[in-house]
Amino acid sequence: MLRLPALAALLTFGLAFASAPVLPPLPVLVPSVPTETVPPTPAAGLRGLWLDGFGPGLMTRAQATRAVNDAAALGVNTLFVQSIRRADCLCLRASVPPVGGLEPGFDPLETVIQLAHARHMRVIGWISVTGAWNSSVPSRRTEQVFQQHGPDAGLNSWLARRPDGSWKSGADAWLDPGIPAAADFMAGSALSLVTHYDLDGLQLDRIRYPDGGDWGYSPVTLARYRLETGARGVPAATDERWRSWKRAQVTALTRRIALEARGARPGILISAATIVYGDGPTDLNGFHATRSYAEVLQDWPAWMAEGLLDLNVMMNYKRDGVGDQAAWFDHWNTFAASLQRPGAAVAAGTAMYLNSPAVTAAQAGRATALGLGWVGYAYRTPTAAVYAASQTQPQGFAAVQAALQSQDGSPLPAPLAWSPPSVLRRAVLGRVVGLSQPGGVPVEVYAPDGQLLGRTTTDGNGYYGFADLNGERAEVRVGDQRWTESLQAGLTRFPNLLLRQVTRVND
Missing domain, CATH: 3.20.20.80 (Glycosidases)
Structure with a gap:
């Protein structure tokens, strides 16, 4: 088991996802964010x-x-x-x-x-x-x-x-x-x-x-x-x-x-x-x-x-x-x-x-x-x-x-267009930075009422994420550090969490 004791930590907005390639999207190609759930x-x-x-x-x-x-x-x-x-x-x-x-x-x-x-x-x-x-x-x-x-x-x-x-x-x-x-x-x-x-x-x-x-x-x-x-x-x-x-x-x-x-x-x-x-x-x-x-x-x-x-x-x-x-x-x-x-x-x-x-x-x-x-x-x-x-x-x-296509009831031809099942997702992506080895850090996400919504660990680059959260606000916790953010439709990027030190205690 990994424990994260209360240590000096800073939440920063300025730290970009530095190791990820910076590839500017082409806005004219991006569809609009869905505003409601579409029946599957x-x-x-x-x-x-x-x-x-x-x-x-x-x-x-x-x-x-x-x-x-x-x-x-x-x-x-x-x-x-x-x-x-x-x-x-x-x-x-x-x-x-x-x-x-x-x-x-x-x-x-x-x-x-x-x-x-x-x-x-x-x-x-x-x-x-x-x-x-x-x-x-x-x-x-x-x-x-x-x-x-x-x-x-x-x-x-x-x-x-x-x-x-x-x-x-x-x-x-x-x-x-x-x-x-x-x-x-x-x-x-x-x-x-x-x-x-x-x-x-x-x-x-x-x-x-x-x-x-x-x-x-x-x-x-x-x-x-x-x-x-x-x-x-x-x-x-x-x-x-x-x-x-x-x-x-x-x-x-x-x-x-x-x-x-x-x-x-x-x-x-x-x-x-x-x-x-x-x-x-x-x-x-x-x-x-x-x-x-x-x-x-x-x-x-x-x-x-x-x-x-x-x-x-x-x-x-x-x-x-x-x-x-x-x-x-x-x-x-x-x-x-x-x-x-x-x-x-x-x-x-x-x-x-x-x-x-x-x-x-x-x-x-x-x-x-x-x-x-x-x-x-x-x-x-x-x-x-x-x-x-x-x-x-x-x-x-x-x-x-x-x-x-040889007989009635055969699999093809299908309707010309297929509309895949689509639901409105609220997702979170964030990153723990500042550690020489940022992988394996436990991360939890909570609803405003304190309900645990999900639990994960960071990957080898410090990234964590939650793909499908309920509600319009969420609080991420790493050790005793907390950050709350409003969730938009689609993906919400949380600010980077800068940890100065993490001590791992193995039970």
Whole structure:
């Protein structure tokens, strides 16, 4: 347990969020703040398609135009467009460099937004939050994060590592959410999309640790963990205290991005592409035994309950006809449907690339029958035959379109527009500054009548936040320090709390 004794502290308005990138928003692109609660629309109205940037499809204007036209013909109303891929972007105005191989002067994200909005489709910027590099298609730009903070950068390396110091997960390098500078970089990258593009939403992918469960052993991450918990030595991968601490870092990064994005663009939809390996649970206790929670450290039911996600798109990549996978698919959908509430919708993302068109249509139908939305992965590989290179992409896409639109009651076409569930949120974002190690500081928020509204801890950069508070005023407490602020609709930034000293006492 951490105690904060009464020590000299100052509340200051002048201290800016110094470590966060300063990216001025474009006011003409920001919608007005909602003034009232909007009745929720069933998530089943969502029909989506992922447009990935791992191959042809978004690299030229002709490809992007064809992709949007094909999506419109299919009947989808929401495009999840890969934007930040591996700390590079299929765009020109983000804080990370553009991907290699783009048509000169061409901005894929801007073009898709313009074309899709003209057809009344929503555009969600899909980002790989922790993606850093891939050895098969390495970025060699000197400004790319891997070149600056890769495996040979010593304590300035931001990569997730195993206990033996290795950093590759297959061909990929991942950034570690437990490293404060890396978390700041990831939050700033996401914010740069929100402030520079007219996006309807942001989707957080790879907002987790890599598969395997034995990650997070960067010297910087381990030093933070020991300081904040009093633990000694190197924790085992199965140490639940260690896993819980790392899980909290993933959630803190999710919270920071969600709140910063909502502050920059009120009304933006926050989504995550979430992990649903294996069979689905029947309740939250069962979820805590899944690989989602125990291995990759992604607690997405808690994110939904806290109000961090407006839309959870499960990557429910199962193959009907292979073992019990059809039942696994349905079990995950049933579990997630039980968690839906106003402002927290769920969609089933299905693996078109692993299935036949008939199975894709059947899975989409079963998901939407439960009141979930549907999102297909992916436009570039719409069938198992295309993925196996035994069918061309146009042939496969036409086959999927025929299957989805072949009979009455089929999942597509959907209504032209989908209005996501929307609620009026009052959120708080603040920061504790002045400490050399500001992470892990307990923060509480109270209503004016003294009712405890929420409890959290600061992240490695000192940020804390509350996504969905009741009432029009709130008091934040850190130790015996208190600050009360009126809450506006949307995000209220509290002044920085400057602590001169914090003594941690471990029980």
